[in-house]
């Protein structure tokens with residue numbers, strides 16, 4: 001069973017993907033991870049990727065599709081989760097052609113729907129303990145004592161630089177321009193199943209479980 005998790009940055013795709021990996025033994029294909037793996041693999045493809053990335057250039061769709069083909073051909077597991085790919089209509093077409101070529105199919109596209117303002121609130125309030133990794137939030141999960149981790153007592157609290165509002169709004173706009181047309185694309189194919197991405201993490205898990213059966 002191959003699925004796509006579709007949704008804006010911060011919608012929780014990675015969290016849900018990890019849950020499916022843990023509970024179902026599915027394999028997560030995230031473009032960033034694949035490129036990093038390829039770069040350190042030393043294969044022909046890896047050397048190509050390394051050269052492009054070291055030159056600060058963007059890796060072409062052709063290369064990403066090539067890496068995905070390697071993964072899909074090598075391992076089967078309980079299916080693949082595409083997380084962060086496809087990002088454009090051209091990539092969606094390429095993926096569909098690749099799956100057809102390999103005799104595989106796409107089971108479902110899960111759209112994680114979120115309200116922008118609520119998403120911005122959720123992401124920008126987030127901080128973690130730099131020592132034990134516990135995740136906090138200014139409004140929904142503050143520390144009991146200001147600036148001190150409930151879990152380990154550390155005062156080393158970390159906020160990700162790209163979790164600020166301007167950067168998130170920029171990434172959201174990028175998503176609407178390039179990726180959101182995929183919602184219509186997969187809807188037309190009959191593959192799209194929306195879930196409420198702003199619900200509690202376990203609620204989202206349940207919705208996804210119900211869709212996957």
Ligand SMILES: [Zn+2]
Pocket residue numbers: 129130131132133134149150151152153154
């Ligand atoms: Zn801690």
